[in-house]
Amino acid sequence: MYEVIITRPRTLAEAIDLLGSDESQPLAGGQTLIPTMKQRLAAPETLVSLSGVKELAGITRGDGEITIGATATHAEVARELADSYPALAALAGNIGDPAVRNRGTIGGSLANNDPAADYPAGALGGNATIITNDREIPADQFFGGMFTTALLEGEIITAVKFPLPDAAAYAKFDQPASRFALAGVFVARFGDVVRVAVTGASEEGVFRWEAAEQALSGDFSAAALDGMKPDAVGMIGDLHGSPEYRAHLVGVMARRAVAVAAG
Amino acid sequence: MTEVSMTVNGRPVRADVPDNTLLADFLRENLELTGTHVGCDTAQCGACVVHVNGRAVKSCNIFALECEGAEVATIEGEAAPDGTLSAIQQAFQDHHGLQCGFCTPGMVMSAKALLAENPEPTEAEIRAYLKGNICRCTGYHNIVRAIMAASGQDVSNIAAE
Numbered sequence: 411m412y413e414v415i416i417t418r419p420r421t422l423a424e425a426i427d428l429l430g431s432d433e434s435q436p437l438a439g440g441q442t443l444i445p446t447m448k449q450r451l452a453a454p455e456t457l458v459s460l461s462g463v464k465e466l467a468g469i470t471r472g473d474g475e476i477t478i479g480a481t482a483t484h485a486e487v488a489r490e491l492a493d494s495y496p497a498l499a500a501l502a503g504n505i506g507d508p509a510v511r512n513r514g515t516i517g518g519s520l521a522n523n524d525p526a527a528d529y530p531a532g533a534l535g536g537n538a539t540i541i542t543n544d545r546e547i548p549a550d551q552f553f554g555g556m557f558t559t560a561l562l563e564g565e566i567i568t569a570v571k572f573p574l575p576d577a578a579a580y581a582k583f584d585q586p587a588s589r590f591a592l593a594g595v596f597v598a599r600f601g602d603v604v605r606v607a608v609t610g611a612s613e614e615g616v617f618r619w620e621a622a623e624q625a626l627s628g629d630f631s632a633a634a635l636d637g638m639k640p641d642a643v644g645m646i647g648d649l650h651g652s653p654e655y656r657a658h659l660v661g662v663m664a665r666r667a668v669a670v671a672a673g
Numbered sequence: 674m675t676e677v678s679m680t681v682n683g684r685p686v687r688a689d690v691p692d693n694t695l696l697a698d699f700l701r702e703n704l705e706l707t708g709t710h711v712g713c714d715t716a717q718c719g720a721c722v723v724h725v726n727g728r729a730v731k732s733c734n735i736f737a738l739e740c741e742g743a744e745v746a747t748i749e750g751e752a753a754p755d756g757t758l759s760a761i762q763q764a765f766q767d768h769h770g771l772q773c774g775f776c777t778p779g780m781v782m783s784a785k786a787l788l789a790e791n792p793e794p795t796e797a798e799i800r801a802y803l804k805g806n807i808c809r810c811t812g813y814h815n816i817v818r819a820i821m822a823a824s825g826q827d828v829s830n831i832a833a834e
C-alpha cells in the first residue's frame with residue numbers, strides 16, 4: 411500500500427470540509443476501496459474515514475419506510491431488517507462473505523455503483539431515495555453507467571430511504587469466485603406498480619427491465635414472465651458468460667424472485 | 674505517523690504507525706503476532722481473519738487506524754496460557770481439519786464467529802459461512818466436520834469425500 415494520509419472526522423460538517431480538497435476521497439468500509447488502492451486503480455492522497463461520523467450511522471424506521479445510515483454494514487442491515495424488510499435483509503446478507511459484510515457499507519456500495527454489485531439493484535428496484543449532505547436523489551436519477559452516479563465532487567451519501575413494499579424479493583446467480591452477481595434481479599411490488607431492477611448483466615450497470623414490470627403489473631406471478639428475457643445487445647460478455655447467457659439468466663432470476671415475492 | 678491504541682487478546686497496545694498500515698501488518702510486524710496469515714492481501718482468501726469488536730473481519734482489508742479503541746482477537750488468543758487448545762482448535766486437530774495450516778488461523782476465527790452467531794449450524798450453513806475462507810489443501814470436508822464437532826453435533830453423517 412502506498413503512503414496515504416487518513417483523517418478521522420467526528421462530524422458530518424468536518425467530513426465535508428475535509429472532502430473539499432481534490433486529492434481526498436471518502437473511506438467507508440473499504441472493502442472495495444482498499445484492494446483498489448493496492449492495485450493503484452485509485453490513488454487518493456488523503457482518505458476521509460467516515461466510520462466515526464455519528465450522523466451516518468444507524469437504521470431508523472418511520473411510517474412505511476426505513477432509513478439506513480450510509481455507514482450501516484451489510485451485516486447490520488441483514489440482522490436489523492430481517493423482520494421489517496426481509497428481501498433487502500436477504501440481499502445484504504448474501505453480499506460477499508461474512509467478514510466482508512461486517513465492514514462493507516450500503517453507502518460505499520451505492521457510491522461505487524459496481525455493475526455487478528447487489529445494492530444498486532435493491533435501491534433501484536426498491537425505489538429508494540439516496541440522501542446526501544446536500545439533497546435527496548431518487549434512485550431512478552442516481553445511477554449512471556457503470557461506476558458512475560449523480561454524486562458530485564465532495565458530495566457524500568448520508569443515508570438511503572426505502573419505502574416498504576407490499577412484496578419484494580431478490581434472486582442472484584453468483585459468480586462463484588467473486589460472489590458478485592452474474593445476474594441479480596430485485597423485484598418489488600407497491601400496490602399495482604411493480605419495479606424490476608437488474609444488476610450484473612448490462613454494460614451500462616444496473617437498469618430497470620420495463621417489459622417485465624409491465625407484464626407483472628397486471629399479473630404478479632412468475633408465469634407472467636414465461637419465455638421473457640431482455641435483449642442480449644448491451645449485455646456483458648466475458649469468460650463467465652456470453653451476452654445471450656446473461657440475458658437468459660436475467661429471465662430466470664426474475665421468475666425466481668417473483669416466485670418468492672408472490673409466494 | 675499516527676498513534677493508534679487498541680486491545681489485542683486482552684492486552685492494551687499502542688504504537689506510532691504510518692497511516693497506511695493495515696491491521697494485518699500491525700499485528701504481524703508491530704506486535705509480532707504472526708499467527709494471522711496474509712495469503713492474498715486482496716480480501717479473498719480469509720487467512721487473515723481476526724475479530725474486531727467481536728466481528729470477523731479480513732485484517733488485510735482494514736487500516737489499523739480504523740481499529741482505534743477496538744477489542745481485537747487473533748488466533749494467539751485462542752489457546753489457554755498453558756497451551757490447552759480451544760474447543761474449535763482441538764476439533765480441527767481431532768478431525769484433521771488442516772494440512773499445511775496456512776488457512777487455519779482464519780478458518781478457526783471464522784468458525785468462532787459462526788458459532789457465536791449460530792451455536793448449532795447445519796453443514797450447509799457452515800459451508801456458506803466459509804465462502805470467504807479458502808483452503809488449498811484439505812478439500813474442506815474435514816474443516817466442516819471439525820466445526821460441526823466443535824459445536825457438539827454428531828459428525829458421522831458429514832460426507833467423507
Ligand code: FES
Nearest residue numbers: 712713714719733
Ligand atoms: S490475506 Fe486477507 S483475505 Fe487473503
Ligand code: FES
Nearest residue numbers: 772774808809810
Ligand atoms: S490446510 Fe493448507 S491451505 Fe488449508
